[in-house]
Structure formats: C-alpha cells, structure tokens
Amino acid sequence: MNADTLAYINQHQLTSVMSFTKWRKLEQALHEEPNFVPHVRYKLLEDEEPNPSFTPVWWHELLEICERIEWLEIDPLKREHRGRLLPEKTTDFADYIESQLHKYGIPYSREAQGFRIWGYLHPDATMPAFCIAAGGETIKEAE
Known part of the structure; x- marks a missing residue:
C-alpha cells in the first residue's frame, strides 16, 4: 500500500471493508454476463465529492487505485440509444448484480443510485445497512 494512503487511513481512523482480493472478485463477478457492461461512479479518499456521473469501468485503471476508493456505485440499468425518434431502451440488471455480489461474498448496500x-x-x-450473503440469505446489518 502507498505510504501516503496508509497515513491518510491511519490519520482518519478509517475501517477497511474491501481488500485487493475482494476488488478482483468484484471484477470477476461483473464480467460473467456478456450483455452487461458496468457503469460506475466512485469517491476516492482524498476527494471532497464523488465523480458526478456513471461511466464505463476500466478495470485495469480501477484496480490500480482500489486502495484509495472510499466507495464505488454500480448503476444497474443499461441504457441504449435507439435513434432520435425512438425512446431509449433500458434493461435492468439489478437481479444479476445482486446475485453476483452474493455469489462472490461481496458486502454492499443499496442506494438510490x-x-x-x-x-x-x-x-x-x-x-450503512450492509447486505451480505450468508447461507444464501441476505442479512441486513446496521449499527
């Protein structure tokens, strides 16, 4: 881990939720459906505000900065432009994402986005109210 990142974590007394292995599992989990291209937005530890919009994820870049990610949101909707006269086609991948997060044991919370x-x-x-897989069931954990 980068010395500056470690100093920031210690100074702010942050608790780690994800490891590099878990971030790799997230990448693996979201690549099993060829029709789903994840769009994400994230907040880095040193950022005041998160990036404002969802963009396609570039995993090699994301894994390089994963030790500095405070949180990452996944947009479950796939939007496809079909021309100026037709409405946008929207496909909801929420069930797929949730099943994959459970399959790989990745803790997450449901947010508006x-x-x-x-x-x-x-x-x-x-x-946050974490949802985690335990024996195939979802457990909500809250303080």
Whole structure:
C-alpha cells in the first residue's frame, strides 16, 4: 500500500471493508454476463465529492487505485440509444448484480443510485445497512 494512503487511513481512523482480493472478485463477478457492461461512479479518499456521473469501468485503471476508493456505485440499468425518434431502451440488471455480489461474498448496500461497494468506513459516519450473503440469505446489518 502507498505510504501516503496508509497515513491518510491511519490519520482518519478509517475501517477497511474491501481488500485487493475482494476488488478482483468484484471484477470477476461483473464480467460473467456478456450483455452487461458496468457503469460506475466512485469517491476516492482524498476527494471532497464523488465523480458526478456513471461511466464505463476500466478495470485495469480501477484496480490500480482500489486502495484509495472510499466507495464505488454500480448503476444497474443499461441504457441504449435507439435513434432520435425512438425512446431509449433500458434493461435492468439489478437481479444479476445482486446475485453476483452474493455469489462472490461481496458486502454492499443499496442506494438510490444502485449498489454501493464500500472500500472504507469513517468512524463518525452512520453505518450503512450492509447486505451480505450468508447461507444464501441476505442479512441486513446496521449499527
């Protein structure tokens, strides 16, 4: 881990939720459906605000910065432009994403924008309601 990142984590007393192995599992989990191209947005530890819009994920770049990701949101909707006269086609992949997160044991929370994968938690923040797979069932954990 980068020394500056480690110093930031220690200074702010952050709790790690994801490891590099879990981030790799997330990549694997979201690549099993060829029709789904994940669009994500994330917040890095040093950022005041997250990036404002969802963009296609470039995993090699994301894995290079995963140790600095505070959280990452996955948009479950695939939007396809069909021309100026036709409405956009929308496909919901929420069930697929949720089943994959359970299959790979990746803790997440449901947010208005989609699924949030937490990299770190702040000690003074409200604990998110995590959904985790345990024997095939979802367990909601909250403070």
